[in-house]
Amino acid sequence: AAVLEHYPDAKPTIGPAIDTGFYYDFDFGETTIKEDDLKKIEKTMRKLLPSWKEFSHQEVSANEARSHYTHNAYKTELINDLESEGATITLYTVGNFTDLCRGGHSENPAKDIAPDSFTLDKVAGAYWRGDEKNPMLTRIYGFAFENKEALAAHQARIAEAKERDHKKLGAELDLYVIDEQVGKGLPLWTPRGTIVKHALEDFARTLEKRYGYEHVETPYIGSEKLYRTSGHLDHYTSSMYAPIDMDGGKYYLRPMACPHHIRLLMRKPISYRDLPVRYAEVADYNRYEKSGELMGMIRVRKFELTDGHIFVSPEGLKEEFKNVCHLIEEGMRGLGLSDTVSYRFSKRDPNNKEKYYPDDALWNTAETTMREALDEIGFEYTEAEDEAAFYGPKLDVQAKNVNGKEDTLFTAQMDFLLPEKFNIEYTDKDGQKKRPVMIHRSTIGSLERVFAFLIEHYGGNFPLWLSPVQLRIIPVAEAHQEYARGIYDELTAVGLRVELDTENESLGKKIRNAKKDRLPYFAVIGDKEVDAKKITLESRDGSSRFETVNHLANDLLAEIENKG
Numbered sequence: 001a002a003v004l005e006h007y008p009d010a011k012p013t014i015g016p017a018i019d020t021g022f023y024y025d026f027d028f029g030e031t032t033i034k035e036d037d038l039k040k041i042e043k044t045m046r047k048l049l050p051s052w053k054e055f056s057h058q059e060v061s062a063n064e065a066r067s068h069y070t071h072n073a074y075k076t077e078l079i080n081d082l083e084s085e086g087a088t089i090t091l092y093t094v095g096n097f098t099d100l101c102r103g104g105h106s107e108n109p110a111k112d113i114a115p116d117s118f119t120l121d122k123v124a125g126a127y128w129r130g131d132e133k134n135p136m137l138t139r140i141y142g143f144a145f146e147n148k149e150a151l152a153a154h155q156a157r158i159a160e161a162k163e164r165d166h167k168k169l170g171a172e173l174d175l176y177v178i179d180e181q182v183g184k185g186l187p188l189w190t191p192r193g194t195i196v197k198h199a200l201e202d203f204a205r206t207l208e209k210r211y212g213y214e215h216v217e218t219p220y221i222g223s224e225k226l227y228r229t230s231g232h233l234d235h236y237t238s239s240m241y242a243p244i245d246m247d248g249g250k251y252y253l254r255p256m257a258c259p260h261h262i263r264l265l266m267r268k269p270i271s272y273r274d275l276p277v278r279y280a281e282v283a284d285y286n287r288y289e290k291s292g293e294l295m296g297m298i299r300v301r302k303f304e305l306t307d308g309h310i311f312v313s314p315e316g317l318k319e320e321f322k323n324v325c326h327l328i329e330e331g332m333r334g335l336g337l338s339d340t341v342s343y344r345f346s347k348r349d350p351n352n353k354e355k356y357y358p359d360d361a362l363w364n365t366a367e368t369t370m371r372e373a374l375d376e377i378g379f380e381y382t383e384a385e386d387e388a389a390f391y392g393p394k395l396d397v398q399a400k401n402v403n404g405k406e407d408t409l410f411t412a413q414m415d416f417l418l419p420e421k422f423n424i425e426y427t428d429k430d431g432q433k434k435r436p437v438m439i440h441r442s443t444i445g446s447l448e449r450v451f452a453f454l455i456e457h458y459g460g461n462f463p464l465w466l467s468p469v470q471l472r473i474i475p476v477a478e479a480h481q482e483y484a485r486g487i488y489d490e491l492t493a494v495g496l497r498v499e500l501d502t503e504n505e506s507l508g509k510k511i512r513n514a515k516k517d518r519l520p521y522f523a524v525i526g527d528k529e530v531d532a533k534k535i536t537l538e539s540r541d542g543s544s545r546f547e548t549v550n551h552l553a554n555d556l557l558a559e560i561e562n563k564g
Contacts, residue, residue, distance in 0.1 A: 001045075001095060002042075002044035003024070004097070006040060006044065010026045010031075011026060011071070011074060012099065013128065014074075021142045021144035023142065024140055027137055033138050033140070035122055042119060045120075049109060049113060051110070052094045053109070055092050055094045057090050057101075058091050059090050062089060065089045065091065066079055075100050078100060090103060092105065118151065119143050120142045121142055121158075122140075123139070125139065125292075126292075127292060161402040161403050161404075164402045164460075165296075165402055165403075165456065166297060166455035167295075167296040169456075170297065172460070173460055173468075174192050174193075175189075175192055175196065175455070175468075184294055185291075185294040185299070187302070193451075195497065196466055199465060200447055203331075203334060204280075207327060208280040212278055214279055215279075216261065216279050218260035218261065218283065220254055220286070221244070221251050221253055222252055222254050222259060223252075224243065225249075226263070227252055230258065230262075230421060230422070231390075231417075232255065232256070236256075239287045253286035254284075255285055257281060258309055259418075261279045264279065265277060265311055266424060270425070270426040272427065272428045272434075275313050275316065276312035278308065279308060280306070281307050281308070282305070282306055282307070282447070284304055285302070285305055287301060298449055299449075303447070303448045304446060304447045306410075306444050306447070308441050309438060309439065310439040311424070311436045311437075312438075312439065317439075318369050318376075319373075320439060322373045325374065325377055325395070325412070326377070332444075335444060335450070340400075341398060342381075342382070343380065343396070344381060344383070344387070344395070345374060345383045346387035347385050347393050348386065348393070357392075365416075366392050366393050366414045366416060370414060374395070391416065391417035391418065392413055392414040392415045393414055397410050397445070401452070401456060410441075410444070410446070412441035413439065414437065414438075415437070415439070415440060419435050420435065461540060462520070469517070470497045470498065470520060470560075471498045471519070472498070472517075473487055474524050475500075475502070476525060483525060487525070490550075491553055494553050501513075501514075515540065518540065519540065521537055521539055521540070524538065534548050535552055
């Protein structure tokens with residue numbers, strides 16, 4: 001209503017309530033709405049509120065409803081859909097404003113809504129009905145809470161979230177870039193970001209080796225025959241890029257590595273003595289995402305997954321899945337995310353016959369096995385129906401980003417289908433051919449997504465083992481540079497990531513820069529340090545210590561070893 005007072009030609013479309021308030025999408029035509037315009041709209045909302053004492057509603061025919069919206073194609077489309085569904089069509093009126101709506105409003109907005117309990121937040125673009133082929137609309141977001149205090153608390157959380165946003169910190173700390181000429185959703189890792197990436201890769205590989213995985217390398221492309229056999233071309237083409245014509249055949253950038261690992265397994269006969277076979281790979285993937293769904297490093301088009309596939313006998317499935325759960329728990333603990341993530345047991349909807357592989361006995365076995373494995377190791381989880389993969393149930397590792405939106409960090413899935421599609425067999429102890437079960441799983445998820453969550457979780461203050469620069473040495477004056485250089489050489493020789501700041505800046509500015517760069521440690525080298533042949537180590541928590549270089553090196557290496 002307030003928008004139409006200022007922009008009478010605007011076309012309202014839809015506007016639901018959401019967890020933190022509401023939004024409404026408008027077509028403003030040639031008019032561009034900026035966030036500065038929200039103040040006047042909000043002021044008008046407060047002016048109208050005292051007169052909004054009661055909603056009245058009217059059930060109308062589709063023709064009557066259309067007559068209200070002769071100049072609004074969006075509302076007309078909604079009315080046509082309601083008509084085809086045979087749904088009741090209702091118009092709600094309050095004050096001078098009437099809208100097509102299902103209802104569920106406050107009985108008395110003037111009484112129930114405090115004028116200082118809401119505010120307009122931001123303007124964003126949104127495609128009509130979420131389809132990028134449709135017109136782009138203007139979405140106005142607002143916060144609404146029970147009272148002024150709850151609103152203020154939420155705004156404080158939002159302000160902190162903005163400071164922790166991985167897109168903001170990624171730029172400030174020079175960790176990654178999304179370059180327009182390279183393309184949307186195609187991140188470029190900077191030298192500093194690459195250090196973090198390699199640390200995550202090493203962490204995942206070390207963990208996988210301890211859990212009995214063999215590391216493999218497979219190509220990021222595959223033939224049409226491969227993806228036809230796997231079923232990806234039947235069920236996953238919307239997320240795959242157009243094929244490349246080559247050597248008289250079609251090849252695809254891979255969205256997943258499971259078919260490659262299967263063919264690698266099938267290079268030789270398999271015995272029950274070989275099982276379980278555990279393959280792991282930091283695998284390159286390319287998946288198409290709509291441009292409106294891309295977000296920083298959380299949702300990209302090219303990424304690297306700490307992927308793995310296990311081939312196990314049906315009898316060994318439960319114990320092997322327990323092993324996977326232990327690996328995941330240890331991975332999350334090592335990253336410091338144990339208290340941040342949650343686990344979801346995703347099952348099929350048995351009534352949704354089109355979405356899932358049609359074998360009730362197989363599904364019952366898989367879901368029972370997964371539930372028993374989770375329960376026997378005391379895993380805390382929630383259950384979600386109709387969230388399984390096409391071929392089997394899965395355990396989703398869920399995490400909320402800094403804005404409160406929950407995403408799946410990665411999954412572990414049981415799969416009885418692909419072994420059948422590829423006709424994988426092993427010889428059991430009686431010499432009979434049997435079909436193994438496959439487990440798809442990740443160790444820490446995609447490097448891009450977990451990197452984004454880690455940036456936000458730590459606010460850019462990475463633990464020592466992940467920090468691109470672990471220590472910066474700051475000589476006070478030129479006379480101290482020789483000693484500082486010697487310290488630099490000693491510490492880098494034992495594998496520490498050290499920078500030597502020889503810039504012609506004041507000491508105060510150098511210290512401020514070290515803090516701004518969110519370094520875990522910096523060391524100021526002056527006369528005291530040179531005379532004592534020691535170093536004063538300053539921590540970002542404000543503490544300091546005066547010690548020998550050898551003692552310092554041992555302390556930092558121990559902290560890294562303990563994932564500090």
